[in-house]
Amino acid sequence: MSLLRIGEVEIHWLRGGVFELDGGTMFGPVPKVLWEKRYPPSTDNNILLFNHPMLLITPQAKLIIETGLGNKLTDKQKRIYNLKEEWLLPEDLSRIGISPEEIDYVVLTHCDFDHAGGLVSKIQNNLKPTFPKARYVIQKREWEDVKNPNKRSVHSFWSINFEGIEESGNLMLIDGDHELIPGIRLQLTGGHNRGHQIVWIESNGQTAIHLGDLLPTHVHFNPLWVMAYDNYPLEVIELKEKYEKAGIERGAWFLFYHDPFLRACRFNEKGDVVEKV
Numbered sequence: 001m002s003l004l005r006i007g008e009v010e011i012h013w014l015r016g017g018v019f020e021l022d023g024g025t026m027f028g029p030v031p032k033v034l035w036e037k038r039y040p041p042s043t044d045n046n047i048l049l050f051n052h053p054m055l056l057i058t059p060q061a062k063l064i065i066e067t068g069l070g071n072k073l074t075d076k077q078k079r080i081y082n083l084k085e086e087w088l089l090p091e092d093l094s095r096i097g098i099s100p101e102e103i104d105y106v107v108l109t110h111c112d113f114d115h116a117g118g119l120v121s122k123i124q125n126n127l128k129p130t131f132p133k134a135r136y137v138i139q140k141r142e143w144e145d146v147k148n149p150n151k152r153s154v155h156s157f158w159s160i161n162f163e164g165i166e167e168s169g170n171l172m173l174i175d176g177d178h179e180l181i182p183g184i185r186l187q188l189t190g191g192h193n194r195g196h197q198i199v200w201i202e203s204n205g206q207t208a209i210h211l212g213d214l215l216p217t218h219v220h221f222n223p224l225w226v227m228a229y230d231n232y233p234l235e236v237i238e239l240k241e242k243y244e245k246a247g248i249e250r251g252a253w254f255l256f257y258h259d260p261f262l263r264a265c266r267f268n269e270k271g272d273v274v275e276k277v
């Protein structure tokens with residue numbers, strides 16, 4: 001398990017499941033001859049993707065950012081997504097010495113199944129919130145879309161991932177930009193999904209930024225390398241340009257959820273990785 005420190009904030013990556021997706025869908029308009037050199041596909045044109053949530057330990061709170069694939073995938077879904085490694089988040093948490101009850105906040109950049117899958121767990125055939133005392137921090141706009149999906153998003157917002165969440169009383173819908181606790185700031189971006197948000201971490205003069213699925217891996221640095229899964233690709237291009245520049249100017253660490261090659265890195269202005277964990 002990798003670890004990064006941003007001032008007083010400790011960031012751990014937890015194993016939330018590894019799967020494969022069609023490489024072409026992950027690189028949208030980019031010809032395979034270009035992306036395959038930087039991201040070698042396996043057989044069948046698939047590429048390996050991690051779904052590794054981040055545990056943030058700050059002086060004020062413990063947070064989980066993204067929740068992994070969860071333990072509710074059916075055998076058919078495991079086949080479709082070529083599941084390579086199961087969701088091991090509870091095991092990794094306990095190895096760090098933290099119980100799910102200690103988590104104060106769960107932040108989802110958006111509610112697609114690969115980010116929200118671990119919000120609710122199956123325990124002896126019952127569905128239960130994985131982090132029972134946490135507040136679930138989601139953009140209001142994203143939640144509205146979860147409740148009323150369109151023809152496309154109905155395939156990525158799985159209702160089983162949200163069972164009991166509203167009833168728990170712990171759902172914390174935010175509308176726009178929000179400072180969750182000192183040094184942890186959420187920003188509504190849209191782009192990938194209408195209600196997509198990003199996370200800024202600032203502590204003792206150090207900065208990290210989690211761009212969620214605006215920048216799923218470091219290979220996607222080129223603003224034009226968008227995914228077929230991006231609902232508003234022109235917005236994603238603009239957002240990537242804006243936030244990559246903002247992050248690089250601050251010397252920020254960029255955190256990754258899907259990247260199988262590295263957990264976090266710093267870029268220079270050309271997009272070269274100059275430091276990584």
Ligand SMILES: [Zn+2]
Nearest residue numbers: 112114115213
């Ligand atoms: Zn994703």
